Amino acid sequence: METEKKPILEMRGITKRFPGVVANDHVDLELFPGEVLALLGENGAGKSSLMNVLAGLYRPDEGAIFIRGEKVQIDSPRDARNLGIGMVHQNFMVVDTMTVAENIILGLTEVSMIPDMGKISDRIREISSHYNLKVDPSAYIWQLGVGEQQRVEILKQIYRGAEILILDEPTAVLTPQESEELNNILRQMTSEGKAAIFITHKMEEVIAFSDWVRVLQHGKLVTVKRTSETNPQELARLMVGREVLFRIDKAPAEPKDVILEVENVDANDEKGMPALKGFSLQVRQGEIVGIAGVAGNGQRELTEVITGLHPVLNGSIKINGKDMTNRSPLAIIRSGVSHIPSDRIAMGVVGDMSVANNLVMKGYRRKPITHGGLLDPRRILDFARRMIDSFKIATPTPDTHVKFLSGGNIQKTILAREIDSCGGVLVAAYPSRGLDVGATEAVRNEMVRQRDKGSGVLLVSEDLDELLSVADRIVVMFEGQSMGELSSADAEVEMLGLMMSGVSKKKAEKEYYGSDHATGV
Ligand SMILES: Nc1ncnc2c1ncn2[C@@H]1O[C@H](COP(=O)(O)OP(=O)(O)O)[C@@H](O)[C@H]1O
Ligand SMILES: [Mg+2]
Numbered sequence: 001m002e003t004e005k006k007p008i009l010e011m012r013g014i015t016k017r018f019p020g021v022v023a024n025d026h027v028d029l030e031l032f033p034g035e036v037l038a039l040l041g042e043n044g045a046g047k048s049s050l051m052n053v054l055a056g057l058y059r060p061d062e063g064a065i066f067i068r069g070e071k072v073q074i075d076s077p078r079d080a081r082n083l084g085i086g087m088v089h090q091n092f093m094v095v096d097t098m099t100v101a102e103n104i105i106l107g108l109t110e111v112s113m114i115p116d117m118g119k120i121s122d123r124i125r126e127i128s129s130h131y132n133l134k135v136d137p138s139a140y141i142w143q144l145g146v147g148e149q150q151r152v153e154i155l156k157q158i159y160r161g162a163e164i165l166i167l168d169e170p171t172a173v174l175t176p177q178e179s180e181e182l183n184n185i186l187r188q189m190t191s192e193g194k195a196a197i198f199i200t201h202k203m204e205e206v207i208a209f210s211d212w213v214r215v216l217q218h219g220k221l222v223t224v225k226r227t228s229e230t231n232p233q234e235l236a237r238l239m240v241g242r243e244v245l246f247r248i249d250k251a252p253a254e255p256k257d258v259i260l261e262v263e264n265v266d267a268n269d270e271k272g273m274p275a276l277k278g279f280s281l282q283v284r285q286g287e288i289v290g291i292a293g294v295a296g297n298g299q300r301e302l303t304e305v306i307t308g309l310h311p312v313l314n315g316s317i318k319i320n321g322k323d324m325t326n327r328s329p330l331a332i333i334r335s336g337v338s339h340i341p342s343d344r345i346a347m348g349v350v351g352d353m354s355v356a357n358n359l360v361m362k363g364y365r366r367k368p369i370t371h372g373g374l375l376d377p378r379r380i381l382d383f384a385r386r387m388i389d390s391f392k393i394a395t396p397t398p399d400t401h402v403k404f405l406s407g408g409n410i411q412k413t414i415l416a417r418e419i420d421s422c423g424g425v426l427v428a429a430y431p432s433r434g435l436d437v438g439a440t441e442a443v444r445n446e447m448v449r450q451r452d453k454g455s456g457v458l459l460v461s462e463d464l465d466e467l468l469s470v471a472d473r474i475v476v477m478f479e480g481q482s483m484g485e486l487s488s489a490d491a492e493v494e495m496l497g498l499m500m501s502g503v504s505k506k507k508a509e510k511e512y513y514g515s516d517h518a519t520g521v
Contacts, residue, residue, distance in 0.1 A: 006069060008033045008195050009054075009164055014063035016049050018404070020396030023049035025219040026063070029197075031164065036186055036196045038206045038227065040239055041216035042436040043408020044394030047199050048090055050216070051166050054197075055087040056080035086162025088153045090169045090199075090407050090434075100124070100144075101137040104156045127158055131188050133181075145296055147178035154185060165189060165196040169407070169434060183209050201436050203232035215239055240438040250448045252489075253472040255284035258321075259456040260306065260337075260425050265315035267301050275301040277480040278315070283425070283456035288447060290471025290488065291460040292496055298480035299460045300342055303429045306458070307339040308332040319425060336423030340415060340431050342460070349410055351403030355395045356384035358402050359417050391416040391442065408434055419446050422455050429460045444470050464493055478502045 011029040015022065023046040031037050039047050052058040054065065056077045065072050067083050074080050080087070098106070101121050121137040128135045133151050141149060150170060157165055170182060179202075186196055186209055198209055206213060206227065213230060215223040215238045223238045260283040269275035275298045283289045291299055304310035306317055308329040316325045319335045327335075349358050360380050384398040393412045395405055402410055411434055419426065428447065432440040447470055451457050461467050467474050468488050476483040476499035484505025486495065498508040 005032045005034075007031055007066075008068060010066040010069075011050070011054065012064045012066070014050060014053055014065075015061045016046070016053055016058055017061050018049075018396075020400070022219045024053070024060070024216075027216065027219070027221045029214060029221075031195050031197060032211075033193045033195050034190045035211040036190060036198055036209055038210035038213045039197055039199045039216065040201075040206065040213060040235060042239055042394075042438055043412065043434075044406045045216040045239075045436075046219040047216055048168055048406060051087060051168055051197065051199070054080065054085055054164075055166060056085075081160055081162075084161060084163035085166065086157030086160055086164070087166040088150065088157060088168065088170055098141060099137065100135055100139050100141065100152050100155075103141060103152060104137075104159050124155065124159065128155060131155075131158065131185050133185060150178075151181075154182075158189075163194050165194065166199075167196060168199045169201070170198070179205065201434070201440070203235060203437070206235060207232065217241065236437045239436065242438075248444050248448060248469045250470075251452075253287040253451065255287040255472075256454070257285055258282050259285045259319065260458065261316075261318040262302070262306065263316045263318070265302075265305060265317065266313040267298075267305050267310060268313065269301060275480050276305065279477075279480060279482060280315075281458075281475060281482070283458050285424070285454050285456050286451055287473065288451050288457040288459055288471045290467040290474040291458065291477055292464065292467050292474050293462075293477035293500055295462055297477045299429065299477055301480075302477070303339065303342070303427050303458070303460055306332075306425075306427055307337060307341075337425045337427060338418040338422040340418045340426070340428040342429035342433070349402045349414060352401055354399045355388065355393065355402055355405070355413055356380050356398040358413055359384045359387050359398075361417060387416040387420065392439065408436060408439065411435060412439055415443055415446075419443075419450060422450050424455055426450055426455055426457045427460075428457065430462065431459070432461075432463065432466060464496055467496075468493070476500055476505075483508075 007030045009031040011027065013026045013028065014024050015026055016024040027050055041047050049058060053060045054074065056074045056079050059075070065074060072083055074083065101117055101124055104124060105115055105120055124135070124137040133155055135148070135151055135155055144152070189196060200206060210227045213225045213227055213235060214221060215235065217239065262279060262281040265276050265279045266274065267276040279298065279302065281289065291302065293299055301310055305312050308327055308331065312325050316323055318324065319332070319337060322335065324332055324335055357380070360383060381398055387393070388395060388398060391412045393416065394409050402413060405413070415431060426447065431443050431447070435443060444466065447457050447459065459467065459471050468491060471488050473485055474488050474491055474496065475485040476496060478500065479502065483499040483503065492512065495508050495512050498511060499505060503511065
């Protein structure tokens with residue numbers, strides 16, 4: 001029985017301090033062989049810090065760690081690896097120009113001077129077929145999607161002998177199919193007596209993947225529960241400290257004039273392959289148009305051609321009736337377009353600048369922040385404090401450099417800035433990706449608020465629940481083309497799913513409703 005099981009890992013009284021913040025405050029953790037522990041908490045609650053302590057990246061200020069009952073000292077990632085601890089990081093790093101196999105052995109000191117790539121590849125194939133992980137050892141990383149890159153990261157940890165696998169928000173970027181695959185890997189691992197710690201904001205995954213749940217709040221452990229004895233509502237409440245609704249209250253849209261018009265646009269991706277093929281779309285003032293699709297079907301290019309970050313080959317983009325095709329990002333910002341990019345770390349913030357300055361990076365052209373043409377530091381600080389407060393950005397001070405914030409709080413900084421500065425059009429790519437439940441709710445409500453103030457919102461998301469609850473209409477993208485659109489009031493998930501796999505609306509309707517069904521949006 002479970003009660004006789006001895007923990008494979010125990011962390012006792014772990015405390016980790018950073019200047020101005022206690023990331024972990026006497027945290028206890030137990031992990032049993034053959035089990036998955038879900039570690040939950042709001043952005044900035046201290047989850048990554050605790051795992052970084054375990055992985056040998058951070059030295060704890062207090063506390064002790066035991067592996068199979070024996071006290072251990074973990075001073076480096078190598079110590080952690082030798083103890084069978086493997087971590088897939090929140091912003092994982094793989095080297096683009098290397099192959100899968102090269103990435104997997106990268107940094108392994110055990111490898112002889114001239115590694116036998118043939119043997120290594122064989123071993124990788126063996127592991128991947130055992131875990132049903134489809135990975136080609138000779139593929140280059142740049143050829144892989146994010147989900148596949150993550151598979152490589154997991155494979156790497158297994159290759160290195162991980163008995164305790166830590167996954168820090170692994171499914172923030174995965175499609176539903178990839179997340180299912182991840183569940184299978186975890187099942188396979190745990191059936192062999194290995195164990196995993198899993199950090200996620202997705203409640204369905206907590207329920208489906210884990211055996212135990214631990215919740216952190218402001219660095220402290222607040223709850224330990226058996227997954228079978230809790231539910232998403234309770235967990236959300238424990239994390240956020242209040243009831244979370246999981247739904248949006250919104251009135252029907254009252255669309256006015258067209259504010260964004262994409263007409264017959266062709267564009268290539270970074271490798272020169274067609275990414276948008278004659279794509280057209282209209283967004284009106286006072287409506288939210290959702291874009292559904294499996295990642296990599298041109299969504300990124302769509303948001304980037306609109307915001308001037310990617311060239312348009314054919315076709316046109318009009319904002320407020322004015323032709324803005326291939327204009328500079330600055331000209332497009334000035335015409336009233338705000339952008340929440342999908343790659344927030346690279347495009348959204350300057351890590352070496354303070355939170356306050358990052359928050360005003362776009363707003364500074366407006367009146368209250370400048371004073372006689374000069375930036376007014378007092379007003380910047382006031383503005384920053386207001387944003388930090390309303391978006392609950394966890395930062396020790398407004399002057400803290402953004403690079404010291406947790407991933408979720410960096411996102412909130414960009415969201416606060418872009419949503420607040422929206423001047424008519426908001427282009428939001430995966431706005432709730434990686435955000436905790438409380439922040440997700442805030443961001444969704446904020447998008448609806450912008451709509452009700454008369455903005456046109458384009459919402460790209462992989463989360464169908466998000467699209468169905470936030471968007472007014474949903475356009476499905478597949479291989480750079482539109483498969484048709486549905487009004488979200490009567491869109492069925494199965495229909496969307498069919499269209500996302502490349503079935504046109506007409507055919508999908510036939511398949512789903514039978515031949516004599518007629519609808520119109
Ligand atoms: N290297 C660091 N330097 C300074 N502060 C940090 C560092 N890493 C994390 N923190 C701070 O510790 C707190 C917890 O962060 P983190 O563990 O990343 O939270 P979570 O993963 O739960 O979102 C945050 O306030 C964050 O700003
Ligand atoms: Mg984190």
